[in-house]
Amino acid sequence: MTSKPxxxxxxxxxxxxEKTPMEHQALTGVNMAIQEGECVAIIGHTGSGKSTLIQHFNGLLRPQKGKVVINGQDMSEPKIDIRKVRRKVGIVFQNPEDQIFEQLIGDDIAFGPLKMGLPIEEVRDRVKWAMEIVGLSFEELKDRLTYALSGGQKRKVALAGVLALRPKVLVLDEPTAGLDPRSRIELLSQIQLLNKKENMTVVFVSHNMEEVAYLSDRVFVMAEGKTVLDGSPKEIFSNQNVLEQHNIGTPETVEILSGLKKEGYSVDLSAYEVKNAAAEIISILQSGKGGESIGRT
Structure with missing residues (x-):
């Protein structure tokens, strides 16, 4: 890609x-460039600086040293319109309760667009669109009380509230944490839809390597406050030495293939996708270690 990030x-x-006995250096020289339309994962052990980093993406934190440029706007500029930036970059935090302000679902999702001064007809259209994108029925749920929602539903409402602002970049902090398997699959599908069909740039933090493998085009690995590796999921998950060095896991498929490799089988560790990993395992079952068949006779 040749366009500006x-x-x-x-x-x-x-x-x-800073300059107190409690001083803690969270970021120590992060470098990162994300192109429009990408789906990017940020991974790293607890305390690596991921959450601090994403708070710089829409001005919740401002650069103390270094540079953050969002959609061409330098966040170090003293006269920058921070509200304008936050309309372009929406963040959904790990705890959705922190982003729900109103009693009714429809009112909560409308909160942002109303603050933008949009006509009521456009606000309604945005709320309806955002609810449908995340799998919430507008007619059935717009007047439902927010406090009565499940954790999965609250996460969807928080996401819809950000989407109603029509951001160019969607930032998600542990998007499926605490969700049941069905809600997790639904949310992952919705994120993928936003990225692929709506061409929304997606940046997400996750400890779940299966989600990283499923969603991301590119992965940044963080450790000790800086980026130590970046590349495609295939490149990242093939680099087990660096991941193990920084206490970062890999998808279960890679762990299985690694175990087989340690037993002496010839396997492709970059086959992290389920269908490719399955093909590797089937090949082993058919040929066996050292060429002897261990399949059915």
Missing amino acids: ILEIKDLHHTYM
């Missing part, structure tokens, strides 16, 4: 409680 980070540093 929609989001660019250069040598970003951030220190909490």
Whole structure:
């Protein structure tokens, strides 16, 4: 890609409680460039700086040192219109309750567009579109009380509230944490739809490597406050030495293939997708270790 990144980070540093006994350096020189339309995962062990980093993506935190450029706007500029930036970059945090303000679902999702001063007809259209995108029936649920929702439904409402702003970039912090398997699959499908069909740039933080393998076009690995590796999921999950060094897991498919390789079987560790991993295992069952068949006779 030759176009300018929609989001660019250069040598970003951030220190909490600077010049106090509680000083903690969370970011120590992050570099990152994300192109429009990409779906990017950020992974790393707890404390690697992921959550601090994404708070710079829409101005919740401002650069102490280094540069953050969002959709061509330098976040270090003192006169930057931060509200305008936040309409372009929407963040859904891990705890959806923190982003729900109103008693009724429809009112909560309409909160942002109303603050933008949009006509009521457009606000209604945006709320309906956002609810349908995340799998919530507009007619059935717009007047339902938010406090009575399940965790999965609250996450969908929080996501719809951000989508109603029509952001160019959607940032998600552990999007499926605490969800049951059905809700998790539904949400992953919705995220993929937004990225592929709506051409929305998606950046998500996750500890779930299966989700990373399923969704992402590119992966950034963080450790000790900086990026230590980036590439396609195939490139990242093939680099087990670096992942193990920083206490980062791999998808179960890669773990299975790695176990087979340690037993002496010839396998392709980059076959992380389920169908490809299955083909590798079938091949082993048919040929066996050292060429002897271990399949059915």
